[in-house]
Amino acid sequence: MYCPTCGTPLPPSSACPSCGTPAGRGDLTLADSRLDRTVIAPRREGDGPTLTEPPAHPFVRPAAITLLAVVHGIAAAIWLLLAIGGALYLPAGEDAVTGAIVLMVLGGIGAAELACVVGLWRLRPHGRTLALGFAWVGLLGVPLGTLVSALVLYYLFRPGIKVLFSGLPPEALSAEDRAQAAAVSRHSMAVVVLVVALVAVCLVIVIGIVAAIAIPSLLRAKAAANEAMAIGSLRAVASGQALFAANCGGGSYAPSLSLLGVPPAGGAAAAFVAPDMAVDPVVKGGYTITLRAGPTAAGAPASCNGAAAGTLVETYFVTAVPTGVPGGRYFGTNQDGTIYERGSDMPVAQRGAPAGATPVR
Numbered sequence: 001m002y003c004p005t006c007g008t009p010l011p012p013s014s015a016c017p018s019c020g021t022p023a024g025r026g027d028l029t030l031a032d033s034r035l036d037r038t039v040i041a042p043r044r045e046g047d048g049p050t051l052t053e054p055p056a057h058p059f060v061r062p063a064a065i066t067l068l069a070v071v072h073g074i075a076a077a078i079w080l081l082l083a084i085g086g087a088l089y090l091p092a093g094e095d096a097v098t099g100a101i102v103l104m105v106l107g108g109i110g111a112a113e114l115a116c117v118v119g120l121w122r123l124r125p126h127g128r129t130l131a132l133g134f135a136w137v138g139l140l141g142v143p144l145g146t147l148v149s150a151l152v153l154y155y156l157f158r159p160g161i162k163v164l165f166s167g168l169p170p171e172a173l174s175a176e177d178r179a180q181a182a183a184v185s186r187h188s189m190a191v192v193v194l195v196v197a198l199v200a201v202c203l204v205i206v207i208g209i210v211a212a213i214a215i216p217s218l219l220r221a222k223a224a225a226n227e228a229m230a231i232g233s234l235r236a237v238a239s240g241q242a243l244f245a246a247n248c249g250g251g252s253y254a255p256s257l258s259l260l261g262v263p264p265a266g267g268a269a270a271a272f273v274a275p276d277m278a279v280d281p282v283v284k285g286g287y288t289i290t291l292r293a294g295p296t297a298a299g300a301p302a303s304c305n306g307a308a309a310g311t312l313v314e315t316y317f318v319t320a321v322p323t324g325v326p327g328g329r330y331f332g333t334n335q336d337g338t339i340y341e342r343g344s345d346m347p348v349a350q351r352g353a354p355a356g357a358t359p360v361r
Contacts, residue, residue: 059164060185061123064155068131069120072113078207079110086218099221102214109210128165132156141209160184222286223328229285230320231360233277234333237291237318240272241335248272248304252312253335255293256280262305271305287320287331294350315350332357 083106086099112130119127135156138149155161160180163173170178240260241253247264254260254272261278263271271278281290294315302309320331330346332354333339340346340357347354 059123059170059181061121062161062164062185065120065123065161065164069117069127072120072131072134073117075207076110076113076117079106079113082211082214083107083110097221099218099225102217102221106214123164125165125167128156128161145209158184226286226322227329227331230287230289230322230331231339233282233284233287233289234318234320234331234339236273236277237289238333238335238337238339240277241316242337244272244303245335249307249312250301250303252297252300252314253294253316254303254307255291255296255311255313255316257282257289257291259303259305259307264304265306283323286322288323290319290321292317292319292348317348317350319346319348321346331360 083103086103086106113134116127116130116134118124119130121127132153135149135152138145138152140146141149159177160183163177163181164184166173170181173181237257237260244254244260245251247269257273257280258278260272261275263269276282276284277289281288283289293313294317295313296310297312297314300310300312303312315335317332317334322328322330328343330342330344331339332342332346332349334350334352336352338353339360340354341360342354342357344356346357349355349357353359
């Protein structure tokens with residue numbers, strides 16, 4: 001005979017020694033008992049928890065850490081917006097490399113801030129590590145930034161905080177470690193507000209320091225890119241005038257940019273400057289490009305692109321004047337083909353170098 005509950009062999013007229021079921025509740029054999037029921041082994045001392053037992057509760061994120069993550073989230077948004085805004089503001093150009101590097105640094109800081117937010121929110125070790133890194137940088141903000149960062153470092157180095165960000169589950173820690181982790185989760189709201197206020201001041205100081213370094217670099221890169229575009233525009237005009245004089249103007253020059261933008265009759269050849277340059281004056285890359293015609297060439301023939309006889313000129317001077325975002329330098333060129341630069345208004349010189357100007361190197 002076998003116990004109908006647990007399958008243990010039963011002695012005659014006796015209760016089951018394993019589960020205590022009285023004998024005589026049926027004459028099922030072990031094989032028969034398994035036909036319509038599952039034999040469940042009884043729990044014994046030393047067995048692990050059953051599936052119905054609730055798992056150990058995870059650590060509770062302290063309110064100070066939550067708000068610290070929010071503050072770093074705001075900082076991440078600021079850095080990323082600076083990077084995106086700078087990318088939209090900075091034009092392409094050979095001298096924009098410095099600006100691109102600055103934008104990459106801003107984006108990298110924003111990405112690090114975002115990773116810090118995720119780590120703090122999920123109590124991951126990298127969250128505390130990044131928060132410590134930002135706090136160490138904040139020490140440079142003497143004197144207030146140093147004080148605030150020191151307090152933040154003190155908080156993040158507390159034993160309970162280190163336990164929370166250890167990456168270990170609660171059941172793998174000692175009772176003392178669990179007690180320390182629980183203690184840092186029960187701070188008063190006054191402590192939370194103080195920590196957040198200090199961290200916010202620290203972040204403002206750090207952002208101010210980095211912005212003071214980054215913004216001038218962006219402006220310099222913008223000015224350099226504008227200057228490079230202005231020099232390129234003047235070279236394009238000088239090259240177009242040389243082609244015009246040799247192939248279309250009988251040795252004379254066009255009196256305007258718009259005439260250089262007209263192709264020769266018949267459409268067999270292209271215009272002498274690009275369409276975006278065929279305006280008087282033209283604004284391009286933060287500079288205003290203006291062609292100033294010299295005296296009319298005596299006996300000048302009609303040009304191949306429709307200019308009447310006697311309208312072409314002997315000389316010309318093209319200036320590039322910074323507008324909008326300052327480029328810093330003024331540029332000019334004439335039929336000699338040399339690009340000149342000056343720190344202030346460029347005087348017109350139909351021949352030779354303008355007064356106080358030097359060739360661009």
